[in-house]
Amino acid sequence: MVDRIRLGMVGGGNDAFIGGVHRIAARIDDRFELVAGALSSTPEKAQASGAALGLAPDRTYDDYKQMAIREARLKNGIEAVSIVTPNHVHYAAAREFLKRGIHVICDKPLTSTLPDARKLVKAAEASDALFVLTHNYTGYPMARQAREMIAAGDLGDIRVVQVEYPQDWMSEEVQNKQAEWRTDPERSGAGGSIGDIGVHAYNLACFVTGLELDSLSADMQSFVSGRRVDDNAHVLLRWKGGARGMLWSSQVSPGNENALKLRIYGTKGGLEFAQEDPNYLWFTPLGEPKRLITRGGAGSGAAAGRVSRIPPGHPEGYLEGFATIYNEAAEAILAKREGKSPPEDVVFPTVQDGLKGVEFIDACVRSSGRNAAWVDLP
């Protein structure tokens, strides 16, 4: 067994949600070891959080820049860092690590602004280090399966892409840490639901179909009184090559917990994937009975098998899908260690995907501000 990758973390202190997810994800396949952290911008919280995680006191930092500088100099300093802060910190934090050759695993969306996103792309391109964006839903085996089938032509030419991501947890005014920064444009960016979850939906649609978006028309709302960002968004999609589609993101739709769903229809068949039931993929070839492909079951192919851990009927979930992004990152990092390219089948969301996501959010916000006018993607 090769040595575990030494990992640091920025953000993810005691009362955070996604930091804990990243830590479990990093652990599941046993290829990372968390050894350092700047877990909070509040020093006491940073220390307490580091202690709770068993980090050495001298590798528990109050400040990510400090961490980047010192860890880069340590003999066994971190090789990679997970950035799990609110969006507006992503760029500045990532830059510090990238410029010191430390690989970055960053939460989505890439940044809170489009200029930041562009700068981050440059920073990543200028660095020898890897940049991995945790659009975790691309880690689901059945999302990989769908992608593989489309690439193989099982759907023929794609005509229609329907993607939606409704939630209900912000149906009323919410006052907790998670909601607070997500509804603050300074920290989340100009997009509300579209930036928090719509961008996941968009990324997954691109990932699975292989299509590029040409233009969009977005009609976004803030239903909860006083909310400064959208909590519901309806978007018409025109894909390059002629496919059309719709995207719906919502955080005010009661009964929907985390209901990301993707449906794709082509000349030869259809596919349907729902992240809340991620071990299933409906495949509906035109003129044949509907087929329910299960993760690892008959009809489930190599791309899904590569990222599965257990047999069919033994459900994998959100954490395993997330872990797959970490595992893919590990593959790439370990290849780097030896100066090699990662194996060809290693796939993870890149800084370019992140830029596309921020461009998408930006286009939605601009379109909606102009009464849902059509806006071209760059």
Place this chain on the structure above:
Amino acid sequence: MVDRIRLGMVGGGNDAFIGGVHRIAARIDDRFELVAGALSSTPEKAQASGAALGLAPDRTYDDYKQMAIREARLKNGIEAVSIVTPNHVHYAAAREFLKRGIHVICDKPLTSTLPDARKLVKAAEASDALFVLTHNYTGYPMARQAREMIAAGDLGDIRVVQVEYPQDWMSEEVQNKQAEWRTDPERSGAGGSIGDIGVHAYNLACFVTGLELDSLSADMQSFVSGRRVDDNAHVLLRWKGGARGMLWSSQVSPGNENALKLRIYGTKGGLEFAQEDPNYLWFTPLGEPKRLITRGGAGSGAAAGRVSRIPPGHPEGYLEGFATIYNEAAEAILAKREGKSPPEDVVFPTVQDGLKGVEFIDACVRSSGRNAAWVDLP
């Protein structure tokens, strides 16, 4: 038992689909008796079809006008007529019966053009006879249940209305009678999927929510080469009062047979209804567990009970929902016989609903023709 209502039929000859549906629907609750027909515009087919249905030869007509004239004079002539022709015939046929005081039960959409629709409204208003439009999906008990719950405030203020109606039977070029006239703008009207099924979706959304549409933006496509009408339509919806939504109709989405689905979200809860599984209604009150209400089961109220025939767990289907429209028509016709108003809880789609449907189709066609520009509804 009062005498059955004497019914005639225009269209619905041997190789038609919807005529047979109307006949079964009229029979299920035993309140109509088919006694006359102008079942085809081809005389031989009209005769053969009439004979196959056991109509008397002298009440089997080659021509609906002839039928209207003669039946109006007969002592026991028809009291009502079902018009089940392609769309472009609806107006002219309905007019002949309305002006002779014969009640009209007409298939949707109301007409193939907006001017015809307006004229038909006038003809109906000028007549003492009733006009019933078979937007049959409003006959489903659980659609009635949803409507009743929304009217009672169970969802609070409505914010989001998602409605879709995908099918797949026209994914490729289809050559049969059903497809032929539906893709001919002269007979179907300017709308393809939007006129054939999108209008059902729109009607059901209006029926259940009680909302009125303010404006829309439609992006429609004809994916199958050479098709002269849309076979896929994406529509952004802005409802009066602030609710927003999306409508999708498609006839090219493999795996969808007749997948009309309505989802409605308000400040207090959500509802979800799928016509392919019409005995179920999901109700998701905010902050409470999801509830699956079954037709006639606990939580299923008076509006659904009024139009149910059998106990919960004994599924009713499409034909029963359709029959409910006939049954509601019968209630109204029998009340008319006695010079009364129908009971207050009798509900059926009217000529005004039909006009709204044609206005919707027209607005979609105009919007799509102008690059999905916003179009106000009248």
Place this chain on the structure above:
Amino acid sequence: MVDRIRLGMVGGGNDAFIGGVHRIAARIDDRFELVAGALSSTPEKAQASGAALGLAPDRTYDDYKQMAIREARLKNGIEAVSIVTPNHVHYAAAREFLKRGIHVICDKPLTSTLPDARKLVKAAEASDALFVLTHNYTGYPMARQAREMIAAGDLGDIRVVQVEYPQDWMSEEVQNKQAEWRTDPERSGAGGSIGDIGVHAYNLACFVTGLELDSLSADMQSFVSGRRVDDNAHVLLRWKGGARGMLWSSQVSPGNENALKLRIYGTKGGLEFAQEDPNYLWFTPLGEPKRLITRGGAGSGAAAGRVSRIPPGHPEGYLEGFATIYNEAAEAILAKREGKSPPEDVVFPTVQDGLKGVEFIDACVRSSGRNAAWVDLP
């Protein structure tokens, strides 16, 4: 069109459930006309019920025997009779019609006792008239589809048959007409849930698989205090040829409305059918993805198509399945009119199937009385 079959009815007065179902079922395909009835054993109720149904007063009888005698003599007397009384009346009523050459369509179970069942078989065999038992679930297209697939060998050799029929409406003591006679052994027979619904489950399993039962071991309970018949039954099944299985019937299982479900597994694949969602059939060939066959959709064959009325995605329900039994009866009766055999593909439950059902109930009761000892079927 040939003349409709003149139909009488025994039982099915105003407050009955199944009589109304039979009447709708007889009407759906327009091959019967209800012209006479002995709808209740209470004369006033018989008259009132007949009037409500529009029967002529002189064909509204107080007594089924009277009806049999007089109708047999009328020039246009009934050709067939539906017997929809409580179970204990079936034999005596059926005998009167059979011996006068009037076809009998009888509700299940065949009789309330095994001796009666045997006598009824003899009466039917001695008569030139047809006997049709309304095990209505055999009328579902997807039950026919399952049967056709098994007969074609799609499942290979059958190994396991799991069938269940839970309900919940008798979870507490129920006092209405439906519950009253069903829990009275004098009227329902010795079986409670096993006789009311278990026998449907057994019949459907036999119908679909084509297997014959060799022996059984039944453990039955009466959970509701004071109930004189079983309200829950667990039965181990040993089929001839080596297949094994279980049958569960229950009327005390909250959350189950009418949840008849059949699962069959063979050497080559499995099938699953649930009557509450009757337009679907799961087919799971070993080593291939699961397939969901929809009524009329791809993979749905001739046997299902023969008994379908409308296209896929337009759900048929319980009443249509029931109507198919009537339609099959009509096919056989019309063939008889002309002295012919019915077409080969006409299938309906016979008096022999009814005898098997009563033998099954009897075996369950005997087994359960002997501590679930194995009991051979005759």
Place this chain on the structure above:
Amino acid sequence: MVDRIRLGMVGGGNDAFIGGVHRIAARIDDRFELVAGALSSTPEKAQASGAALGLAPDRTYDDYKQMAIREARLKNGIEAVSIVTPNHVHYAAAREFLKRGIHVICDKPLTSTLPDARKLVKAAEASDALFVLTHNYTGYPMARQAREMIAAGDLGDIRVVQVEYPQDWMSEEVQNKQAEWRTDPERSGAGGSIGDIGVHAYNLACFVTGLELDSLSADMQSFVSGRRVDDNAHVLLRWKGGARGMLWSSQVSPGNENALKLRIYGTKGGLEFAQEDPNYLWFTPLGEPKRLITRGGAGSGAAAGRVSRIPPGHPEGYLEGFATIYNEAAEAILAKREGKSPPEDVVFPTVQDGLKGVEFIDACVRSSGRNAAWVDLP
């Protein structure tokens, strides 16, 4: 953060299935560290497997007894051991660790024979170390939720327990390591499907309901020619206190991957849980609409919340459920470290549960051998 628990493993070499599951499960919540192993009884494989897992060579053993002896003497020797061998090794291996005060986490069933199970109970009782059995399905939050609801009386008095565990992977003769030992009575014990998966179903039913089994009647088959243990089992259940039920285990039912399902019905309501969709629990209170409780969603209580990691709509799976058993073990072990009892809400399957499981298997085998005679549980 307290120090991670030092863990060893017996079995689980390179081509094993369940060993890898145990390792991930131990890792997810970061409370264990694998530091030693006797991963195979074949020395080369043991060494290679240890190296692949990054174990120190001097803590990679060829033999579990050697490991128990040496680790017990090391200053930082293992505190706990996972035993993941085929069943026949469980007893002898567990004994070596228990008698040296090393906690045992053992896969199910407890042992391959009833005498071994009894001896293991004694060994565990004589030891100060803990014994935890990985009936992992008890780790699912919604199984905990069901248990909590039943204990709170939400179902009233339980009447009916239906539990089933069908699979299909042994529908034909299978030649791989997993299948080989499972069909060898010397290694798996006298039970085939009943010992491999039926015992899980039985354990889960006991865990959730809190009932004890009084007696059973089992009819078991070996459908695949030459198979020496059952591959399908049908069992009638009589619970103490009057509840009744059925249990079905099968490895020859095509279309079932790992379809453990539990349905429980009481005087006041029902529950339904399916392990393939473990984030859901159906609750059907008598006379109220069906409710779908989601993990962490509304209606999901403290017992489920305690063992959940992520919010509703973010599915947890098999590995997280398994990890919960490890986490509960960690709670108990850490309490032991400090001489305390574990918190009251810590729950895990014990050696007594394991004995009950083996008694169940034994009773099934004896009953089936005597033509499904009733056999009392001890």
